[in-house]
Amino acid sequence: MKEQDLQVYQKDILEKGFAVINSVFTDREIEKIAETIQKTDSSTENFRKSDDLFAVRQFLKEVPEVKDLVFNENVKTIVRELFGERYFAVKSIYFDKPETSNWYVAYHQDLTISVDKKLxxxxxxxxxxxxxxxxxxxPLPVLENIYTIRIHLDDTDEHNGALKVxxxxxxxxIYRPETIDWNTETEEICHVKKGGVMIMKPLxxxxxxxxxxxxxxxxxxxxFSDMELPQELQWSEKLN
Structure with missing residues (x-):
C-alpha cells in the first residue's frame, strides 16, 4: 500500500467524512478471520444472537486470536499514514447480518464512546x-478525533445493506437526522468488496x-483515537 495512494483517501476522509479502500485483505486472510470467529465460544454476554443478527461487543477482547489477522500490514499502514502514529483501538464490534436479515438502520451519527466506569x-x-x-x-472534540475502520468479510452493495452516507x-x-435537508444534501451508497475496508468519521x-x-x-x-480521556476515565477497550 503506497503512501501516495493513501493521500487520495485522506482527501476523501477530510472532505466527505469517509473513504473506501478495496484489496486490504486477501481472500485467504478473510477466510482465516471468519474461521477464527466461528471457533469462538459464543456463550458470554458480549455475544448477541437472533434470527436477524449475530453480534459481538468488545470483539478484540472476546476473540483475541483474531488480532494479528485483523491488524495486517495494510491496516497498520492505513492507521499510521491516515490517522497518525499515536492512534490506538478504543472500541470493536463484529456483526453478521444473515441472509434472512430484514432490518434497516435509520440515519444517525455514532455519538458515544465505551469507557471503564461512570463518572x-x-x-x-x-x-x-x-x-x-x-x-x-x-465532548465534540473527542468525537471529531475518532476514525472508524469497517472491515468487510463479504461483498457489500445496496442489495445487502451497504452503508448509505x-x-x-x-x-x-451534532447533526439531527430529522433536520436533513435533501434539497442541499446528497446520499451516497458505499460499495465495498470482500477484503476491502470503509474508513469513516463517526460524525x-x-x-x-x-x-x-x-x-x-x-x-x-x-x-481509533489518540486522545487520553480526562481524570480517571479510561477507554474500556484500549489496545495499542
Whole structure:
C-alpha cells in the first residue's frame, strides 16, 4: 500500500467524512478471520444472537486470536499514514447480518464512546449502562478525533445493506437526522468488496437499508483515537 495512494483517501476522509479502500485483505486472510470467529465460544454476554443478527461487543477482547489477522500490514499502514502514529483501538464490534436479515438502520451519527466506569464530568453525558459496560456521549472534540475502520468479510452493495452516507455531514457537529435537508444534501451508497475496508468519521451521518437479495453481510467495526480521556476515565477497550 503506497503512501501516495493513501493521500487520495485522506482527501476523501477530510472532505466527505469517509473513504473506501478495496484489496486490504486477501481472500485467504478473510477466510482465516471468519474461521477464527466461528471457533469462538459464543456463550458470554458480549455475544448477541437472533434470527436477524449475530453480534459481538468488545470483539478484540472476546476473540483475541483474531488480532494479528485483523491488524495486517495494510491496516497498520492505513492507521499510521491516515490517522497518525499515536492512534490506538478504543472500541470493536463484529456483526453478521444473515441472509434472512430484514432490518434497516435509520440515519444517525455514532455519538458515544465505551469507557471503564461512570463518572460525573463536565461535558460528558448522557450515559448508558448495559451489563457493566458504560457508554457516554463525550465532548465534540473527542468525537471529531475518532476514525472508524469497517472491515468487510463479504461483498457489500445496496442489495445487502451497504452503508448509505451523507457526504460532508461529519463537519457539521451534532447533526439531527430529522433536520436533513435533501434539497442541499446528497446520499451516497458505499460499495465495498470482500477484503476491502470503509474508513469513516463517526460524525458522518450513516444508515443502511434492508437486505433484499439474500446475501449475508459480515463487518468488523473498529474505532481509533489518540486522545487520553480526562481524570480517571479510561477507554474500556484500549489496545495499542
Amino acid at each position: 460525573e464530568m463536565q461535558g460528558f453525558g448522557p450515559w448508558t449502562t448495559k451489563k457493566n459496560q458504560f457508554a457516554v456521549q463525550p 451523507v457526504p460532508g455531514s461529519h463537519a457539521k457537529g 458522518t451521518l450513516h444508515g443502511s437499508n434492508r437486505t433484499t437479495d439474500g446475501r449475508r453481510r459480515r463487518v468488523i467495526h473498529i474505532e
